[in-house]
Amino acid sequence: MDILKVRDLKTYFKIKAGTVKAVDGVSFTLKEGESLGLVGESGCGKTTIALSITQLLPPEGLIAGGEIYFEGTNLLKLNEEEIRAKRWKDISIIFQGAMNALNPVMRVGDQISEACVYHEGMSYDSARKRVKELFSLVEIDESRIDDYPHEFSGGMKQRAVIAMALACGPKIVIGDEPTTALDVMIQAQILQLLNRLRKEMDMSMIIITHDLSILGETCDKVAVVYAGKIVEIGEVETIYEEHTHPYTEKLVKAFPNIFGKREMTASIPGMPPNLINPPAGCRFHPRCEHATEKCRLVEPKLKLIGGEHYVACHLRGDNDE
């Protein structure tokens, strides 16, 4: 069953220089128990997608169009209070860099129980019990409940932040760069933990990252985001092995594979476009070596090309009409 359905989402930021079309017509579906990776370069709009789903956009951001269905209800039609009830309880988010945003003068346990008290109206004692459960879930020793953040190592802080996101037993957890800035070994620990939690707690998950190579172990499906649009979406194997979009191809080749042949990785010439004035036609055409006249003029639509594999490209997908 589909738990989350995003249809033609458009999120814009109004700033002095103009309107930034950070997310411009994004659609995807998340099935129950599924894990989806959103991957792209910095500034491609992947974090904005997450903030739109949880409706935590900064004041200058606005959702200009589209629908976001969570278990059949359109989140964009709900009022502020109804959203607040769903946020954290149904959909929670692990913010990028949250581990460094823990309040340094408050005990870690109290910071987590705050969420339980606030969202579930728990008493202090039962919230504390809940925190202990959460600690064992994320593999932190219960005795550390009264520690302050500076007494935690980097990996433990990230676990605490994950515990916070799990506090109300959400159905969807969104992780925004959950392992960036962590050492490889800690990264592996955290990814393994997220995998285990997803299975044990029967959750769906969205992982947002710039690091395409971490998705193989954690995600079922991957959506490649470029300049506010999804250019290709499919199962993780498909994206790695049978990608058809030139951008996906470059992105995959930008990561070395130490178990494969030692060859220089690819780089992508040029820079991501300015989203106030995105290029006409396919947004990737100025950086694409296969671009044709059509790519400069007509914007390709996301088309099904087999299985659950969609791509938005004039060259590869059958994208005529």
Place this chain on the structure above:
Amino acid sequence: MNNIANDIIEVKDLKVYFDMSRGFLEEILAKEKRQVKAVDGIDLNIKKGEIVSLVGESGSGKTTIGKAILHLVEKTGGNIFFKGEEIDPKNNKEMRLFRQKAQMIFQDPYQSLNPRDIIIDIISEPLEVNKLVKTEAEKRERVVRALEWAGLKPAEDYLYRYPHELSGGQRQRVAIAGALVLEPEFIVADEPVSMLDVSIRADILRLMLNQCRQKGTSYLFITHDLSLAWLISDRIATVYLGKIVEIGDARLMVGKSVHPYTKALVSVMPVPKVRKDRKMTILEGETPNPINIPSGCRFHPRCPNVMGKCRESEPELIEIEPGHFAACHLCSPHNINKKGPRS
């Protein structure tokens, strides 16, 4: 380490200890000074035209090794030879010459360029400081040449811009041009691509590689990313808590590493490929604080193959096959005979 003549850099038993800052009370009570052993006795040599990588997690001391080799941090013990000569950091004349021959590329291109200088001033600074150019025209010519080596063409377009007017990739190229302008023989590159978008990393790496091949410059490449080290270097050294635990040919270190730490690092490296059969050795816990280094083998508390001996004695770095060294009791000679090092 036999033909010293070919070595640009040779390091013997390098140690760098930092004094811990003490609280007011401790200072008064004159308790003994606690020391952080950031680098605790390493040997390393880098040949002409060779790229050697130091791979390790944060807190492993890899950056300190690089800075100590360049005499940017004071060493506590050991010897550092540059082209066979030991340099006395107190001798200004020797140091000046050394500084011209050995350069550093820093991690953060947003931080390593003075925001108030224009590009031509940033790149020509090493020339001016060392009084190597006499005329404006000569200075300009060398800056232009350096910019073009670094792949910023046409160089004239960049000379009079401020760093904030450039993208991250362009800034890192400027930083590299600033290191290349003196035509050094040895460069320490400290995480030169970790702050950059993946889409431009390859360009910077290729730049270093070409420079190394064409001009015979030697590099010490410091990175936390084993796969990048594997990609561009000739040899890789894995560093754990201030010690080199294994060093060898880059390809060998991925395919045939023997130290459990290197093996674990290799096993968890993310790759853009789904490997259903993949076996990861995820080590528990985190690298301990270098204030309290574990007894015996410093890796033993996290080692999946720990033995009794590991808790008591510290293993030496020994040659297990030509050019491949490891510091692990599992591969000490009599163990090799019995079990083989790659169990």
Place this chain on the structure above:
Amino acid sequence: MENAKKAARKRKIRKFIESFKTNKMGMIGAIILGIFIFLAIFGPIIYPYDPMQFGTAKDVMAPPGPGRILGSDDMGRDVLGGLISGTRISLAVGILATIISMVVGTIIGVASGYYGGRTDAILMRFTDMFLVIPWLPLMLVLAAILGSSIWNIILVIGLTSWAGTARVVRAQALSIKERQFVERAKSIGADDRHIMVKHILPNVFPLVFANTILVSAVAILSETTLSFLGMGDPTHPSWGMMLHFAFESGAASVGAFWFLLPPGLCVVAVVLAFTFLGYAFDEILNPKLERR
């Protein structure tokens, strides 16, 4: 190619002016200060005035009227004329004293922050001393010892107001010296002098500049206070001196508001203008808020 260099600098200045224009507080301060600077430079030409030219008996404390817009003082002198010539004295004292304070504060701050260790400890204890000494009595004592010439007043104010600048500059120098471009400079063989002049100074300068403007406000106030207390230079009557005479002659008790209010309001306006400008520059130039 010098042109290209100039063009780069011009771009930077233009960017600064752009953001300054949008800063309301800064614009108000600039306009007020602009008027006073104009008066200080051209006032005496447009409106000639001689402080030694005393009026006749009927002019003493005469209220405003035709021929003397702001009335006259206890010596029968024109208040408006006194005000205009006082502008030049007050501003000059304020600005010159600030330059002394800035130079001393910057040198001590940069040296302290960059060298650290013992140098830092000694210089900062010295600074702390100046920071906690009650400045008014100190100034009074110094002014009394040195005598009340205008140059002494400038020196005394300058030497008592640098401590705050030194503190701010030191903090900034401390953070800049940890930046990688300073490490890079070391790695190419640059010496301390080069690093301080080429890297630390240009980066603390915006902060010094913003701070300086705030110090100017304090300096003008100090001058007013000293003069008001009778430590001013009677041959160069400033606004403070006018207030001093007004107070001495009992202008307040006879209701001669025209003698008392104008110099008071001028001091307030100039101090406010400097403060506004200082905050505006701080907002635009402070590296912590600059983040592009």
